Amino acid sequence: MIRVLPSLYIDLDTFRPVSTPAEVDVLYVGRMVENKGLDRIVAALQSLRVAGRTPRVRLIGKGPLQAQVRADCERRGVAAEFIDWVASPAELAEHYRRAKVVVCASTCEGGPRFTVEAMACGTPVVSTPVGVMSSLLADGTCGRLCGFDTESLRMELSTLLNNDELRRSSGLAAVERAQQFEYAHVLRGYADGLKRLAEESA
Numbered sequence: 001m002i003r004v005l006p007s008l009y010i011d012l013d014t015f016r017p018v019s020t021p022a023e024v025d026v027l028y029v030g031r032m033v034e035n036k037g038l039d040r041i042v043a044a045l046q047s048l049r050v051a052g053r054t055p056r057v058r059l060i061g062k063g064p065l066q067a068q069v070r071a072d073c074e075r076r077g078v079a080a081e082f083i084d085w086v087a088s089p090a091e092l093a094e095h096y097r098r099a100k101v102v103v104c105a106s107t108c109e110g111g112p113r114f115t116v117e118a119m120a121c122g123t124p125v126v127s128t129p130v131g132v133m134s135s136l137l138a139d140g141t142c143g144r145l146c147g148f149d150t151e152s153l154r155m156e157l158s159t160l161l162n163n164d165e166l167r168r169s170s171g172l173a174a175v176e177r178a179q180q181f182e183y184a185h186v187l188r189g190y191a192d193g194l195k196r197l198a199e200e201s202a
Contacts, residue, residue, distance in 0.1 A: 008110075008111045008113060008116060008131075008132060008181055009181055009182070010113065010116055010117050010120055010178070010181050010182070011089065012120055012178075012179065012181075012182050014089045014090055014093050015089070015093050015096070015117045015120035015121050015178075016093070016120060016121065016175075017097070017120075017121055017122030017171070017175050018097055018121075020094070020097045020098055021098070022098055022099065022100045023056070023058075023098040023099070024055075024056040024057060024058040024081070024098065024099050024100070025050050025055040025056045025057065025099070025100045025101065025161055026045065026055050026056070026057050026058070026099065026100070026101055026102075026103055026157065026161075027057075027058050027059075027060070027095060027096065027099035027101070027102050027103070027118075027123075028041060028057075028058070028059045028060065028061070028102070028103050028104075029060045029061060029092070029095070029096075029102070029114040029118075030060075030061045030104075030106075030112070030114055031061055031062070031063040032059075032061055032062055032063035032064065032065040032066045032069055033063045033064060033065060034065065035106055035107050035108050035109075036105065036106050037104075037105030037106055037107060037128065037148070038059075038065060038069050038072075038105070039069075039072065040105045040148075040149070040150045040153055041103055041105045041153065042069065042072045042073055042076055042078055042080075043076065043150045044105075044150050044151075044153040044154035044157060045057055045076075045078045045080075045154075045157075046076040046077065046078055047154055048154050048157055048158055048161070049158075050158075050161045050162060051162065054077075054078070054079065055157075055161065056079075057073075057078060057079065057080040057081065058080070058081045058083065058095070058099065059080055059081070059082050059083070060083045060084075060085070060086060060092075060095060061083075061084070061085070062084045062085065066082070070082065083095075092117070093117070093121055096117060096118040096121040096123045097121050097122065097123065099118075099123055100123070100160070100161060100167060101123065101124055101125070101126055101157060101160050101161060101167070102114070102115060102118035102123050102124075102125045102126075103125070103126050103127070103153075103157065104125065104126070104127035104128060104130070104133065105127075105128055105146070105148075105153055106127075106128055106130050107128070107130070107148060108130060109130040109131040109133075110131055111131045111132060112127075112130065112131055112133070115127055115133060115136075116132070116136075116178055116181050118174075119136070119142060119143070119174035119175065119177060119178040120174075120175060120178035120179075120181070121175075122171040122172065122174060122175050123171060123174065124142060124143040124144075124160055124167055124170035124171050124174050125137065125142075125143035125144075125174065126143060126144045126145075126146055126153065126156045126157050126160060127143065127144075127145060127146065128145070128146055128147070128148055128153075129145050133145070136177055141169075141170065141173040141177075142170050142171075142173035142174035142176075142177050143160075143170055143174060144156035144157075144159055144160060
């Protein structure tokens with residue numbers, strides 16, 4: 001028998017919705033490494049149009065592929081703002097709130113934490129079915145699942161970015177769904193699970 005003890009938790013006092021105007025259409029947060037699918041993100045952004053214009057993009061993070069991603073953006077005509085790091089979780093939460101959509105195109109993830117943080121801030125997510133995202137986004141109410149290909153990523157980003165009503169309702173649903181990852185609740189469940197396992201093996 002295999003038992004799964006969820007351990008993904010977030011601070012809902014920090015990651016919470018606050019009404020702020022959007023500065024960017026698409027936000028990426030994370031290491032710039034091979035499994036993050038950054039090549040597909042940039043390719044999707046190249047052909048994406050938001051209300052007839054090119055999307056405003058912000059990428060937060062650094063890593064061995066950063067120079068390559070920058071060059072790819074320039075080659076494809078994607079005007080992206082790069083931020084190496086943020087000073088605090090509160091600052092990161094503000095970036096989530098100022099984005100219309102957060103994107104995850106990873107091929108493998110343990111969580112990912114940043115997508116759940118964004119959801120808690122009221123920002124819907126477009127993600128590949130990695131980690132917990134396959135279940136969180138399965139019904140399409142708080143974001144969109146995409147495949148591991150450029151075209152489905154572009155299509156799902158377009159679905160949210162070009163439908164303001166859908167994006168707002170998805171953001172509200174995302175906040176509700178993220179509540180299950182509240183810090184104390186998750187740690188209490190994790191501890192209780194370990195106790196049960198110890199009792200069963202005694």
